[in-house]
Amino acid sequence: MSFTDSPLILIIDDAPEELRALVTLLRAHGFRLSLASEAHQGYQRALALRPDLILLDVHMPQMSGFTLCRLLREAPATQRVPVVFLTSASDIDDRLEGLTLGGVDYVVKPCVPEEVLARIRIHLQRVWREQPAAVSDEPVERLEPDQVILRAAMRLIEQHLADVPGLAEIARQVGTHDKRLSAIFREHLGTTVFAYIREARLRRAQTLLQDSAMSIQDVADLVGFRSACNFTTAFRERLGVTPSQFRQQVGGLDEGPRSRP
16 A cells, blocks of 8 residues: 555444444545445455455444454454444443454544544554555465454454353354354364363463463463362373473472461
8 A cells, every 4th residue: 555545444334324424524535435334244345355444333233343353353354454443332341342352443433523534544654654565465365264263263262261251152253153163163173162272271371380480270260270170180181290290390480489387
């Protein structure tokens, strides 16, 4: 993308009539616009058009803006595209969720069109500074839809190991249903979702045991085991040693000082 190009803004909102003033303003300032009134449609347009910036609503039927953002961040064609949430979802938890998922900004409706325009310009300028001008013309890796869903699910699990949602909720948050998600894991990883979660927890536990002085109980809590006993049993079954023995073998940090009897 060069400075002389007319930036393409993709607006994904199931109530586009609420954004008429903003659309009029953006067009008056030379922006090219593409409008999608449904999340699946917006996702396909994002992959095909590779817009310079996406304005994204949160509460939409079938797929939420948060779910869509997860998929956009995993698809190579869109993972660098700035996403600005533009929504009536004003709760602090929603705002934090949007920013945590990779949104560069979060604007609450009803909005002032001139403010949104100013924010768009700021984020586009940041993209122009940080990326080479030819980036948008370079071929990008192509992933099958199932691979994007798999990546999104794996990242969601890794980010919530202490309290992983149930299978149906994981599937919902990555834009699919539980049976399809299970099939994707079996086909691409040769394992079940539950087995993957268990392996991810044990991998994280190994890192924590080696690189920190946290107690076994604290490690168990952080990776989502209900008790240190359950954690020790699972760890020993998988690695053949207890967490304490593993820590000694790898030369990890000792646990904190123990109280004397």
